[in-house]
Amino acid sequence: MNSVILQLAAKYLKWLFIVFAVLALIRGHNSPGGGFIGGLMAGLAIVYNGFAYDTFRIKERLQNFPEWLIAGGLFVIVLSFFPSLLLGETIMSGVWLKISLPLVGELKLGSPLLFDIGVFFTVIGVTLMFIFSLTQKR
């Protein structure tokens, strides 16, 4: 597909998608959202861009990209188990780190957020893998 309108829209909309994806990821702990939804939105941004500029061109550039995303995401998930283990708590317990930054105020970083980030990347990877296999020309 070679549509100027779509390409122009994709150019700006993909960033909007990604911003909302990250937003959904960060607010996910206590409100609707989270790594899974955020990951789907971010995956959508890449897919949208791919359709506008011809997916197959993207695919060549991103040959093993989905698998690396999945592996990386899963690895981050495993990492998120360690804070609770090192502190001697039950595995997967939420461990929170409070830091205060100038301008932003107090920031709470925790292992659940790390877990969500892992899910985020895994879901992007899976979405891309689906799209790549579905658009493959045989």
Added chain:
Amino acid sequence: MITLVALPILIPFVLIIGMLVCRSDKLARWLGPVASGLLLLLTVVLFVFVQKHGVLAIQMGGWEAPFGITLVVDYLSALMLVVSAIILFVIAVYALNFLPDSININRFFIFFFGLAMGMNGAFVTGDVFNLFVWFEVMLMSSFVLITMGRSKDQLEGGIKYLALNLVGSLLFLAGVGLLYGKTGTLNMAHLAEILKNDDQAILMNTSAVLFFIAFGIKAAVFPLYFWLPASYHTPNITISSLFAGLLTKVGVYTFIRFFTLFFVHDPQFWHQILLVVAGFTMVAGGLAAAAHYETRRILSYHIISQIGYMIMGLGIFTPLAIAGAIFFTLHNMIAKTNTFLVSGMINKARGTFELKEIGGLFKESPLTAILFMIPAFALAGVPPISGFFAKFILIKAGIENGNYVITAVAIFTAMLTLYSMIKIWNEAFLKKQPGNGNPGRSYSFSFAEYFPSVLLGIVSILMGIFAMYVFGYTMEAANQLINPDLYIETVLKGIKL
């Protein structure tokens, strides 16, 4: 230390990541068997802990019992974990020699450990929805494994397998929904406690029927087993053996868990149905196995026949019968996998699974014949080997409880089993090679190729010789299932170790 309970899930998970990142066949060849051996060691350690403490429970993320996800290991789970880890280890070794070159071994081990993760998760979880998730993990991995050879019949078998099992999953999910709607909890221990003191337990029948069909499909019982013979003979023999030993037994495990822990409000009805289903499963599977002449098909139908015995033990529903069912499940996992392994060896020696084209193997490779004889005798129930004691306990329980019909059916089916085993024995090993008596190829196995089958054969024999101890453990498991107080207390009150 309590984190040990989560490790049977976490180890395969980490391995999957490692193999995704490092796509090296050489590494996979080492990592697969070594890591499965580690898993086996871990499950044995878990079993020792269970012996010491009775029941182990961990609340994931520190969320207290009815709210969070609980992982529980009791005797039943621990026994299943140990035996399935033996099978995983053996298959990992077997895969090194018997997986064809067309299947990438690294890719195989990724999904092998995916299956291991789903199965271990199903064994240790104490939460009904979590169980559903593990079932899905298993379903996805096994679908990929079936279709791994990329041939047309594998895809056909795989799609049949996937479609029928998805129907099962759907019903499972509907049952979970109804259960949650009625009780407001999905924690198994909490459910058991609520339903124990509830005079409206009759309302549970709708979800019980949904679970019954869902697990019936997973465990391949009588009217719901069609996916099994349609798919098990298509993949490579390594993968068939893996499935034969593990997949349906997870369904049996959930049957035992659910119909002893909380669907016990109406044993007259439910356990009667279980008995009827068990009888038909035994006979239907046994007869179909007797009719076929392809080793993998015979053995696949025979799996179904054997599932009947396990369900029979559950249906009689006395401690002895449940102990018999667990014993039978453990023995069957070992022996059944072993028959598949040997049929893979027959295939390697002759290049076919069709019994009519095979013969004379006894002369060519007596050790293979003995290796087939051990699991075949175990399945048929010849005394010194494991199967005799499993069947003996079940039949004794049936007679003691006055279930004469099902006991008679069980004895009759044992004859069918013996017949189909003797058929393979006669055709493949004793009779002369058809045609001019020259197989056209000969193959001598190396030690590494014998090893998996030898190991399983030894386990079978040891289970028979030390049947007293194994029976002691299964009896312990059955007592825990019949009186689930310790289970409930450990999960809900959170006894700390």
